[in-house]
Amino acid sequence: MPFPRTSHDIPTPALLLDRIVLERNIIAMADKTARLGARLRPHVKTHKCLEVGRLQRRHGAAGITVSTIVEARDFADHGFDDITWAVPLPLSRLDEVVALARRVTLRVTVESVEAVEAVARVAKAAGIRMHAWLEVDCGYHRSGVDPVLPASAVLARRLAQSEQLTFDGLLTHAGHSYSAPDAAARARVAKQEREVTTAFAERLRADGVPVPAVSIGSTPSMAAMDSLAGVDEVRPGNYVFYDWMQSAAGVCAPGDVAVSVLTTVISHQDALPHAIVDAGALALSKDPGPGDAALRRGLGPVYAGLAGAALDPRVNISHVSQEHGFLEGPEAADVRGRFRVGDRVRVMPNHSCLTAAMFDEYWVVEDERVMDRWKIWRGR
């Protein structure tokens, strides 16, 4: 098959990536982070793409963050040599961690006695030192040590004094910034994220525990962050693409969303109040989108055109099966006669991280022109 020239030629369902918007998002976050005086270690779980990672690096990113050891290995195989795995270390992956730590600077995340002991044990057996962050719970309450408990300071001291481990410092993730309903709420989360973590670092230092660095920062909290005093690096990920969740919450404008799912109308029966497109759960994911139900637009809102168009106010992807998406609005007239079998439609993903993980590649576009095709390293 010839290489597609425009988005009219791409086999669907396909994931489009707007190169101009992508680079603008990357530069904006790099600028903000530099202005606030911290390093940027972006989370690549959103894009899983070497080309996007290289663009982030070209615009100043220092190291990357990953969510799986497979991502870490894929990026290490292609020249990324300073990698933080920002998930509490699964003890079932210790062999792979040791193997990768021999090749690059791999920084694992620990927050339990069990994990600290296990990493120290395998490092000793391998005859290497391993880098480790201590995860702190800044208020999200998913994982991480509670900074007010005495046991947390004990664990930090143990890390700092370990002969097998290099203590990298304190790392936190303010995942509750994603459910903050507005900018004021995000600002409160951002303040808490920074203050809880830097205050714990200061207490540890006052107690004689050296804390080399403090690492914070999600996309929504970075949008509201007005100071990074005491913070050494930030790890946002979603900002490269954004999505309907971020757009609906006001973290970005709809025009800042860099990815969209290109899909084809495959059915539009007169007797039925919807059209069917070839983007289902395995293209869009089943992420329900905004936490606030009033902002939900089914499995994703739909653009009024193939490029440069605003969102169509009348229709959404209301629900999906595995490879089918239901395109519909409140009234049958929102669809009837407007969509023909063979028409192409673009969908804004609810959650770009999950949508990107459904595809093997990005079709990189500028307006409707196809510029390139970039692989998505979605191995598990």
Next chain:
Amino acid sequence: MPFPRTSHDIPTPALLLDRIVLERNIIAMADKTARLGARLRPHVKTHKCLEVGRLQRRHGAAGITVSTIVEARDFADHGFDDITWAVPLPLSRLDEVVALARRVTLRVTVESVEAVEAVARVAKAAGIRMHAWLEVDCGYHRSGVDPVLPASAVLARRLAQSEQLTFDGLLTHAGHSYSAPDAAARARVAKQEREVTTAFAERLRADGVPVPAVSIGSTPSMAAMDSLAGVDEVRPGNYVFYDWMQSAAGVCAPGDVAVSVLTTVISHQDALPHAIVDAGALALSKDPGPGDAALRRGLGPVYAGLAGAALDPRVNISHVSQEHGFLEGPEAADVRGRFRVGDRVRVMPNHSCLTAAMFDEYWVVEDERVMDRWKIWRGR
């Protein structure tokens, strides 16, 4: 790394496939279909796995059904030569359809004038005949022609008389069998599915339109099917694995579910009412499970042991982020002290089709022993 010997050694998150249960499910459906006098053309979208497809073929399957052209190509590349693509044909994939139809018997599905004209046009240009099913809406109301409308008989006649197309017959999918709450409701759907489709076939034949075959059958409707009179083949898919949705609805017993997600506890902070496992949205999918909210168990119920155990009545995966699953019950005591960092836990997927599509491979097990590793062909 050495090949894992038991499920204690497998890197997590991992998808386990119980070979004994799998083969029992495959044989049971093959037996039932044969007993009712029809052919079995199983849907491989559930497993996307050559070894499972070969096992189905060994037990009598005649051809396969796919949901994407990529699945069709992957299976065609490995000896499967009679393939139905049971989704209304996306006109963006016509080039690939023609290319594959030159190699194997590829049967596409059409239900619009636009699709019939497009397939006939490319078949003529390529100098080949193309096989096509006409999709009928038997009551699910997703896609397919309405059998009571005169235009539907006109379209069938046009297919049957086409010089470029070989009309394969009528195909329907009773997707509403998945939301039928009990066996009686499933039996009503099964009866409707069969009767609507065979009655339309009879009317067409009476009008002089030859209808070579009638193809119906989903996993829930096949569970309730007591006659396949007038039906030539059935296309269930989920039955190879089943899942919590099928189990909760009573289509199968919990012990018939052949796949489970093996995951490791990565966090269990005293201050928090949950444990965190390394199976999140990209392992379990975000499928909410049973339509009946009373039967939901979050993103999946949890087994009380690694092999041979029943479901743990106290805990579920309550929610997920990308790579984190929250393991919790109604009370903090349901978790506290019961799960340690490093422990392994098995999760029953809500929806096995979507969960399998998240992984690259099955770890084939018998009890806790690892027997083999089978690739999941999840290309898009």
